[in-house]
Amino acid sequence: MVRLGCFMRLWLHPSILRKALRSFVENLRLRILEASKNEKGKLSLRQVGGGWLAQDSDDLTSQDIQFKVVSEKAPQESELHDAEFAWLCVKHVKSNAIVIAKNNCMLGMGSGQPNCLESLRIALKKAGDEVKGAALASDAFFPFAWNDTVEEACESGVSVIAEPGGSIRDGDAVDCCNKYGVSLLFTNVRNSRH
Incomplete structure (x- = not known):
């Protein structure tokens, strides 16, 4: 227990470092909060105008996901690892998210656009020439392929695309990825964060 001023007491968990405690004592506007990690399968709550939105928590990790190869070309081990890393990143990006990654590094991302094609273009611009041989992950399926997001991604030089699948198209x-020799992976899990 630490006494702050003449009326305030603070109970600290033993894991809180002394340096943090000193910072806290020096600035009484700071607050230390301790929160436990959500258990898998719990509902996630988000405040919306006039109420709350309850939805399944997006608590799956790359190890929980089955990456199903649906293209003729299967990814190499390094490409699959890049796709898993991109998938882990894309779940933390807002809607219509596209992440391009390679070698445990996010090269570019686009999000919050009216469509995934615009998000792709932002991600490609950020990734630059490093996009060649990189993995692309999308938080949602692609409703169109030809002359759209998948085609532009394949033309840019990505080697593998991971997406939920589930579109009637x-x-x-799949045909577009086969045309360009790009691996396409379906996860059957949508990571849309709004």
């Missing part, structure tokens, strides 16, 4: 995305 999934076959177009």
